[in-house]
Amino acid sequence: MSDAARETVLSVRDLSIDFLAGRTRKSIVRTLSFDIAQRETLAIVGESGSGKSVTALSLLGLLGPRATVSGEIDFLGRNLLPYDFHHLTKLRGNEVSIIFQEPMSALNPVYKVGQQLTDVIRNHTQLSVDQAREHAMELLRKVRLPTPKTKFAQYPFELSGGQLQRVMIAMAIACRPRLLIADEPTTALDVTVQAQILDLLRELQSEMGMSILFITHDFGVVADIADRVLVMRNGEKVESGTAVDLFTDPKEDYTRELLSAVPSLDRRVGNRAVQTGTDTVLQFRSVGVTFAGRRGDGIRALDGIDLSIHRGEVVALVGESGSGKSTVGNVAAGLVRIDGGQVVLDGTVRQGNGADASRHSPGVSMVFQDANASLNPRMRIGATLRAALKWARRSKPELETSDEYIKRIMAEVGLGADLFNRFPHELSGGQKQRVGIARALSVKPSLVVADEPTSALDVSVQKTVLDLFGKLQREHGFACIFITHDLSLASNISSRVVVMYRGRIVEQGPTRRILTAPSDPYTRALLDSIPQPDPVLQRARRTQPA
Amino acid sequence: MELTTYSAKRLAIGLVMVVCVQVIIFLAVQVVPGDPVEAMMSETGNISPEIVAALREQFGLDQPLPVRLLEHMRELFMLDFGTSFQYSQPAAAIIGSRLLVSLELVVLSAFFGIAAGIFFGSWSVQTRIGNWLVSALGPIILSVPGYVAGSFFVLALSLWLGWLPAGGMAPISDPVEHLRRLVLPVLTLSLPIAATIAKVTRYSILEVRNQDWVRTSRAYGFSARRTFRRDILRNALTPVLTVSALELGGLIGATVLVERVFNLPGLGSLLVSAVSVRDYPLIQGAVFVISAFYIAINIAADIGYGFLDPRAARR
Numbered sequence: 001m002s003d004a005a006r007e008t009v010l011s012v013r014d015l016s017i018d019f020l021a022g023r024t025r026k027s028i029v030r031t032l033s034f035d036i037a038q039r040e041t042l043a044i045v046g047e048s049g050s051g052k053s054v055t056a057l058s059l060l061g062l063l064g065p066r067a068t069v070s071g072e073i074d075f076l077g078r079n080l081l082p083y084d085f086h087h088l089t090k091l092r093g094n095e096v097s098i099i100f101q102e103p104m105s106a107l108n109p110v111y112k113v114g115q116q117l118t119d120v121i122r123n124h125t126q127l128s129v130d131q132a133r134e135h136a137m138e139l140l141r142k143v144r145l146p147t148p149k150t151k152f153a154q155y156p157f158e159l160s161g162g163q164l165q166r167v168m169i170a171m172a173i174a175c176r177p178r179l180l181i182a183d184e185p186t187t188a189l190d191v192t193v194q195a196q197i198l199d200l201l202r203e204l205q206s207e208m209g210m211s212i213l214f215i216t217h218d219f220g221v222v223a224d225i226a227d228r229v230l231v232m233r234n235g236e237k238v239e240s241g242t243a244v245d246l247f248t249d250p251k252e253d254y255t256r257e258l259l260s261a262v263p264s265l266d267r268r269v270g271n272r273a274v275q276t277g278t279d280t281v282l283q284f285r286s287v288g289v290t291f292a293g294r295r296g297d298g299i300r301a302l303d304g305i306d307l308s309i310h311r312g313e314v315v316a317l318v319g320e321s322g323s324g325k326s327t328v329g330n331v332a333a334g335l336v337r338i339d340g341g342q343v344v345l346d347g348t349v350r351q352g353n354g355a356d357a358s359r360h361s362p363g364v365s366m367v368f369q370d371a372n373a374s375l376n377p378r379m380r381i382g383a384t385l386r387a388a389l390k391w392a393r394r395s396k397p398e399l400e401t402s403d404e405y406i407k408r409i410m411a412e413v414g415l416g417a418d419l420f421n422r423f424p425h426e427l428s429g430g431q432k433q434r435v436g437i438a439r440a441l442s443v444k445p446s447l448v449v450a451d452e453p454t455s456a457l458d459v460s461v462q463k464t465v466l467d468l469f470g471k472l473q474r475e476h477g478f479a480c481i482f483i484t485h486d487l488s489l490a491s492n493i494s495s496r497v498v499v500m501y502r503g504r505i506v507e508q509g510p511t512r513r514i515l516t517a518p519s520d521p522y523t524r525a526l527l528d529s530i531p532q533p534d535p536v537l538q539r540a541r542r543t544q545p546a
Numbered sequence: 547m548e549l550t551t552y553s554a555k556r557l558a559i560g561l562v563m564v565v566c567v568q569v570i571i572f573l574a575v576q577v578v579p580g581d582p583v584e585a586m587m588s589e590t591g592n593i594s595p596e597i598v599a600a601l602r603e604q605f606g607l608d609q610p611l612p613v614r615l616l617e618h619m620r621e622l623f624m625l626d627f628g629t630s631f632q633y634s635q636p637a638a639a640i641i642g643s644r645l646l647v648s649l650e651l652v653v654l655s656a657f658f659g660i661a662a663g664i665f666f667g668s669w670s671v672q673t674r675i676g677n678w679l680v681s682a683l684g685p686i687i688l689s690v691p692g693y694v695a696g697s698f699f700v701l702a703l704s705l706w707l708g709w710l711p712a713g714g715m716a717p718i719s720d721p722v723e724h725l726r727r728l729v730l731p732v733l734t735l736s737l738p739i740a741a742t743i744a745k746v747t748r749y750s751i752l753e754v755r756n757q758d759w760v761r762t763s764r765a766y767g768f769s770a771r772r773t774f775r776r777d778i779l780r781n782a783l784t785p786v787l788t789v790s791a792l793e794l795g796g797l798i799g800a801t802v803l804v805e806r807v808f809n810l811p812g813l814g815s816l817l818v819s820a821v822s823v824r825d826y827p828l829i830q831g832a833v834f835v836i837s838a839f840y841i842a843i844n845i846a847a848d849i850g851y852g853f854l855d856p857r858a859a860r861r
Contacts, residue, residue: 062765093766105758108777110855119776120766155856171766 006037009178009211010059015071017051017058017235028054029235031071036179039205041212043226043243045219045258047458048429051235052215056183059213060096061088076178094124097172101184103164107156113167114140114152117174124175139170143200162193169200176208183215190320190485195529198225217458219262220488220531223247223538231255243535261463262533263488279311281346281363281447281479282332288340288352289327301327303503304341309447314473314480316490316511318526319500325483328500329449332481334361346446362395365440367469369452371432375424382406382420385439392443399443406442413438413468430461437469441476448473451483466493487530491515499523552858553849560845565619567837568830572618575826576611618830627831632820637827641813641835647715648812651731651804652797659736660790663743667786668779670748671755680748684741692800696734696807703730713808731808735800739793746789750782757781784854791847795840 017029029051036042046052058069061083073080075096080088092098100106107116117136121127127135140148143166156164165185172180182201186194202225205212214225222229223243230240231254239252250256284307290298302324309315319325330336331343340352346363365388368374375384382403389401407417413434424432433453440448453469454462470493473480484490490497491511498508499520507520518524532538602608606617621628627637669676687695704712710730716723754760755778763777764770802814813832820828851858 060765062761089767089769091767092764098765100758100762102758106762108759108763108781109857110781119768123767157857168762 006039008035009038009040009076010036010213011072011074012059013072013074015055015058015069015073017054017063017070018068019063020066020068025068027235028067029058032232032235032237034230034237034240036211036213038178038211039209041205041214041225041227042230043214043216043222043228044230044232045216045222046232047217047258047460049234050232052217052232053183055232056098056181056213056215059181060092060098061085062098090124093120093171093177094175095177096179096181097175097177098181098183099165099168099172099185101187103161103168103185103188104156106168107164109156112153112155113159113164117152117167117171120171121174135174136170139174140167142173142204143167143170145170161189162197165189165193165197166200169197169204173204173208173210177210179211179213180205181213181215184217185214186221187216187218191487191529192320192525194221195531198531201225218531219247219259219459219533220538223533223535224531224542226535231258247533247535258459259533261459263463263466263486263492264533280308280344281311282307282309282481283344284308284328284331284341285344286341287331287338287343289324289331289336290339300503302331302338305503305505307498307505307508309479309481311446311479312477313496314470314482314494315496315498316494317481317483317498317500318485318487318490320485320526322502323500324503325485325500326451327503329366329451329481329483332361332447332449333364333366362392362443363446365392365443365445365448367433367436367440367448367450367453370456371429371436371453372424372456374436375432377424380421380423381410381415381427381435384424384435385409385442388439389442396443409438409442410435412441412472428461429457430465433457433465434468437465437472441472441478444476445478447479447481449481449483452485453482454489455484455486462489469493487515487526499526549849549852552852556845556848560841563841564834564838567841568619568622568834569615571830571833571837572615575829576614622830622834627834628827630820630825630828632823632825632828637825637831640816640828641831644811644813644816645835647810648798648801648805648814650728651735651801651810651812652794654728654732655735655739656790656794656797658732659739659793660743660786662736662740664747664779664783664786666740667744667747668751668774670744671751677748680741680744684745687737687741691803692734692738693803693807695737696730696804699730699734700807713810715810727808731804731810734804734807735797739797742789742793743786747782747786750785751778754778754782780854784851787847787850787854791843794843798836798839 012035013033015029015032016027018025018027020026032051032055034042034044044052044055054063054067057063058067059073059075059080061069061080063069069081069083071081075091078087080091107113111119114133114136117139118129118132121132121135122129125132137148137152140152145151145163145166151159151163151167156167159167168185180201185201186197189197198221201212204210212225214221216222226243228240229243229246231238231246231252233254238254239246239250241251246255247259250259284305287302287305287307288300289302291301292298305324305328307315307328317325317328327336331338332345334345334350338350338352342352343350345361348361375381379387385406386401389399389406393399393401403420407420410417410419415431415434415438419427419431424435427435433456436453440450450469454465457465466489482490482493487497494511496508497511497514499506499514499518499522501522507514507518507523514523515527518527528541532541599608606614609617625638627641629635630637630640633640666676666680670680671677690698700712704710711723711727713730714727716727718724760773760777763773768776798814801812802818804810805812805815813835817829817832817836820832
């Protein structure tokens with residue numbers, strides 16, 4: 001594995017990065033040092049604000065004029081600091097390449113995929129247009145882009161996220177770089193796609209012998225791909241070491257904390273008793289939903305969904321993007337029109353194609369994925385909560401709307417009364433999501449639809465928010481549809497799991513059964529794709545593919 | 547391929563729009579009380595009812611409305627607008643002679659206005675002077691009405707400095723003099739366009755500049771100049787196109803005043819005089835040409851989108 005005789009490709013010493021914010025300097029990274037050897041993968045892990053992405057961008061001088069970078073960045077014996085932009089232009093995309101988090105926006109939407117790839121090749125080589133095209137086609141085949149010939153002449157918006165990330169990788173390896181910087185390259189992708197992309201990177205690395213600097217917040221991904229790991233917090237190194245050492249024997253408290261916050265598949269399964277209440281809150285009877293397409297052709301978002309949720313139970317709805325899991329939540333809340341079947345909520349029937357096919361259901365409240373976007377930036381927290389209560393009072397006149405009641409609810413989710421008159425931008429991400437939970441709780445719902453409520457949060461914050469949510473659920477006893485793409489998370493919070501794929505339910509059952517003995521091949525594929533935060537286990541899984 | 551069907555669709559829609567506009571204009575003109583015979587009568591005084599009836603018959607005003615509408619549409623598509631009441635000449639010929647002057651004015655002003663706007667807009671994000679020019683001078687230009695600016699240019703550039711002729715038109719057979727006479731009106735018309743386009747270009751660039759693909763372009767070793775042209779300006783042009791199309795439409799209206807100030811025999815001044823004497827054939831002919839032009843601009847802009855943004859053609 002790690003070989004001491006290997007050449008050091010990148011050596012960073014005392015890297016410090018300051019940003020000019022208004023008239024003040026803000027220190028983002030302080031005296032960071034690390035090395036990457038040939039063929040080695042170093043993962044920098046950290047939560048948002050740790051400075052990991054800034055570190056990655058600084059290596060290529062991509063931080064813009066407001067950043068001051070000092071220290072030493074030694075790439076193959078050449079010091080890149082202070083930046084010599086003429087030299088950097090020759091280096092970028094040539095000897096050092098980078099791939100980004102959002103493949104959808106990393107490519108220019110107005111040029112064809114093949115052309116963008118060809119442009120990059122021609123930028124660093126003397127190849128003719130035809131030769132460059134040929135090389136581009138070769139690269140697209142190498143990154144295993146399906147139907148590369150067709151895709152070559154298509155625009156980015158015609159490709160999926162995973163396909164675009166393959167194109168980005170093709171771009172990155174076009175000039176056989178010595179170092180590849182991967183800045184959260186799989187964060188925006190589904191787990192099954194993530195697994196494929198990680199496989200591809202590993203394969204290309206062993207074939208081309210490049211080093212990889214991998215930026216991520218996901219310990220599962222770290223365990224899967226990294227040889228060595230560097231943990232960062234608030235712009236400083238917490239600890240570093242080989243992946244195996246770090247996972248088995250973390251030296252620092254912070255690392256231990258982070259590792260224990262990672263939701264893991266098999267740790268807590270079975271902790272939650274399976275609820276067998278017969279009191280049904282919500283029932284779907286062959287519910288169908290079709291969204292109008294651009295040319296009149298509809299997209300079948302839900303296709304004959306049968307589902308029932310009992311009082312006091314947490315059901316995890318799991319699936320990849322486009323599976324229809326969010327649509328189920330929206331139908332439950334009465335936000336989406338159904339065109340087939342019926343929905344029974346608290347004894348009230350909603351018929352497909354009826355006048356009431358979409359109607360707001362007073363008994364349902366929602367917690368949204370993007371807590372920030374779900375709060376009006378111009379309304380104080382107290383006012384936001386009161387607005388929800390006033391609206392709900394139309395159907396539930398017994399609800400209280402007094403400041404005292406609102407403050408009591410806020411206290412319940414761990415928000416101090418001093419936040420009552422604050423604006424959303426004054427709150428942290430975790431606090432905003434607590435407001436979202438308080439809002440959902442305040443109207444005394446019989447069902448809460450939580451749509452990926454923690455996927456925008458850091459793992460440590462995610463854990464506390466999840467714990468809080470679980471506690472409140474047990475205390476208040478509302479039923480809950482917990483929508484998530486993360487099976488590990490589902491295993492921690494739910495008593496039942498429903499797996500969705502392309503608008504259908506492929507499998508449902510008690511959490512423990514789904515996780516230990518899945519009967520559907522798709523569920524199995526989903527389970528196998530989740531990278532486990534354990535490098536040894538991960539390596540074992542890799543050598544014997546399912 | 548997609549773009550061809552997209553363009554064909556736009557063209558078809560445009561054609562339908564032209565017909566609709568014509569029907570609306572025809573009805574609007576008819577609904578307003580009074581007709582050209584009455585207008586003539588009020589000028590000449592007492593005329594016997596027989597003569598009035600004969601005149602009405604001669605102009606076809608005695609027919610019922612739907613018949614006149616159909617007849618009118620048939621004639622329009624043969625580009626026969628009828629005989630001008632005022633000049634007793636085919637309206638099409640009169641309009642044709644005036645159209646060239648206006649078209650020249652509009653096309654030149656649009657070209658220079660838009661080109662200068664994109665240039666200054668791009669410059670304004672790159673330098674302090676450019677920024678100052680667009681942010682400070684732009685609003686001043688926009689707040690001065692065209693006829694004031696036009697009069698000022700006449701005063702400064704032709705009366706005081708004597709560099710350029712003050713107005714009037716020279717035949718195209720004398721190209722130098724012809725263009726010399728166009729400089730001031732084109733300047734007057736294109737300045738506000740340049741100011742608007744510069745501002746739109748500036749904001750559009752500032753927005754596109756922060757997009758991820760611009761970072762990608764830099765990260766893959768493209769020079770600053772290439773990144774600007776390939777990944778910033780090119781993408782920033784879409785809103786510029788929208789505003790350009792709107793500005794071009796406004797330009798047709800603006801020529802009326804500028805033709806007055808510079809004493810140019812254009813379509814605008816013709817239309818104004820035709821309306822005042824209810825010269826139906828002339829009004830309808832002129833409006834037909836102007837609306838067709840307006841619609842053509844919009845079609846061109848829509849097709850332009852298809853080129854600028856491939857996603858537009860698929861929607």
